[in-house]
Amino acid sequence: MGPRPVPVAGVMRAAAAALAGAGIDSAAVEARLICAHVLGVDRSRLMLADGLDEAAIAEVDRIVAARAGRGVPLQYLLGTAPSGRLELSVGPGVFIPRPETELLVEWILARLPAPTGGVGLGPVVVDLCAGSGTIALEIAHARPDARVHAVELHEAALDWLRRNAAARADAGDTPIEIHHGDATDPHLLPRLRGRVAAVVSNPPYIPLTDDLPAEVLGHEPATALFGGTDGLVVVVPLVDLAASLLAPGGHLAVEHDDTTGAEVAAVVGRRGGFGTVEQHTDLAGRPRFVTATRHDGADDDPTAQKGITR
Ligand SMILES: C[S@@+](CC[C@H](N)C(=O)[O-])C[C@H]1O[C@@H](n2cnc3c(N)ncnc32)[C@H](O)[C@@H]1O
Incomplete structure (x- = not known):
C-alpha cells in the first residue's frame, strides 16, 4: 500500500x-x-x-x-481562461481574454438584428484581431444564426484560435470562419464588403511608452499588446477596413487603451461614414471602447478615397 x-x-x-x-x-x-x-x-x-x-x-x-x-500567468499554467459564458484554451503565444472585452460583446449582441432564420442565415459579424477567439466564439455561442468571421495575423495565436473554434463547434456552437489575414489590409475580406452587420475588435493598442506590469511584458506576445508609440498603428487602418465591410446601419465596436479613448473616437469621426460615435468606460470607470454606426453614402467609401479598386 x-x-x-x-x-x-x-x-x-x-x-x-x-x-x-x-x-x-x-x-x-x-x-x-x-x-x-x-x-x-x-x-x-x-x-x-x-x-x-x-x-x-x-x-x-x-x-x-x-x-x-x-x-507565468495562471491561465497559461492551467491551460484555460474564462471567456464570458465559455472557457477557452490558452497558452504561450496567445493573448489571455480579459473581462473588460465582455463589454464589447454585450454591446454588439444587444444591437444585432433579431434572429429571423436558422443557423447561418442571420447577421454577418467580423472579429478583427481575434486571438483566442473570445469575441467571435462568444457571439457564435449566443447567436447560432450569425455568420461569424474571425481574422488573426499571427501563427501562434491562430493555432489557439483554430483549437478553440474546433472545440466550440464540437460542443454544438455554429462553426465560425477563420481567416489568416492582416486587419490593416484595406483589401481584406472582399466578399464581405458592404454586407457586415457588426465589426468588433480588441486590437493591439497599448502605446509603447506605457509602463506595463512585468507579468504582461514577460509572457504575452508583444504583437498582441502594442499599437506603436501612440497605440493607434493598427486601429487607424482597421477603422477604414471596418467602414468598407459594414453595411449601412452596421455597428463598429473597438476596444482601446484607457489613455486613447478621445483619439480613437476622433479617428472614427474623422474617417467619415460613421454616425453616433460614442465612448464607453469599463467597470472600473476607465475609458475602454468606442462604438459607431455606419451610415449610408457612396462618397464615404474608403476604397474610393484611396483609389483602391474592388
Ligand atoms: C489584444 S489581442 C486580442 C485578442 C482577442 N480579440 C481578445 O480579446 O482576447 C490582439 C490580437 O491581434 C492580433 N494581431 C495583431 N496585429 C494584427 C493584424 N495586423 N491583423 C490581425 N491580427 C492582428 C494579435 O496576434 C492578437 O491575437
Whole structure:
C-alpha cells in the first residue's frame, strides 16, 4: 500500500503561502484553482476530494514554482481562461481574454438584428484581431444564426484560435470562419464588403511608452499588446477596413487603451461614414471602447478615397 493522500486543505495552504510570499494578490484563490486543476475537479467540490498523492503534489509544486518564481500567468499554467459564458484554451503565444472585452460583446449582441432564420442565415459579424477567439466564439455561442468571421495575423495565436473554434463547434456552437489575414489590409475580406452587420475588435493598442506590469511584458506576445508609440498603428487602418465591410446601419465596436479613448473616437469621426460615435468606460470607470454606426453614402467609401479598386 502506498502513502496515504495528503489532505487538500494542507496542500492548498502551503501553495497559497508560497504564492503570497511572491507578492501574488489573490494567492488563496489561485491556490484553490491550482489544486482543483491538478485533481481534475470543479473548485466547488475540491474539499470533497480524497487528497493529493505524491504525483499530484509534485504537479502543484511545479505550477506554484512557475507562477511564484517566473510570474507565468495562471491561465497559461492551467491551460484555460474564462471567456464570458465559455472557457477557452490558452497558452504561450496567445493573448489571455480579459473581462473588460465582455463589454464589447454585450454591446454588439444587444444591437444585432433579431434572429429571423436558422443557423447561418442571420447577421454577418467580423472579429478583427481575434486571438483566442473570445469575441467571435462568444457571439457564435449566443447567436447560432450569425455568420461569424474571425481574422488573426499571427501563427501562434491562430493555432489557439483554430483549437478553440474546433472545440466550440464540437460542443454544438455554429462553426465560425477563420481567416489568416492582416486587419490593416484595406483589401481584406472582399466578399464581405458592404454586407457586415457588426465589426468588433480588441486590437493591439497599448502605446509603447506605457509602463506595463512585468507579468504582461514577460509572457504575452508583444504583437498582441502594442499599437506603436501612440497605440493607434493598427486601429487607424482597421477603422477604414471596418467602414468598407459594414453595411449601412452596421455597428463598429473597438476596444482601446484607457489613455486613447478621445483619439480613437476622433479617428472614427474623422474617417467619415460613421454616425453616433460614442465612448464607453469599463467597470472600473476607465475609458475602454468606442462604438459607431455606419451610415449610408457612396462618397464615404474608403476604397474610393484611396483609389483602391474592388
Ligand atoms: C489584444 S489581442 C486580442 C485578442 C482577442 N480579440 C481578445 O480579446 O482576447 C490582439 C490580437 O491581434 C492580433 N494581431 C495583431 N496585429 C494584427 C493584424 N495586423 N491583423 C490581425 N491580427 C492582428 C494579435 O496576434 C492578437 O491575437
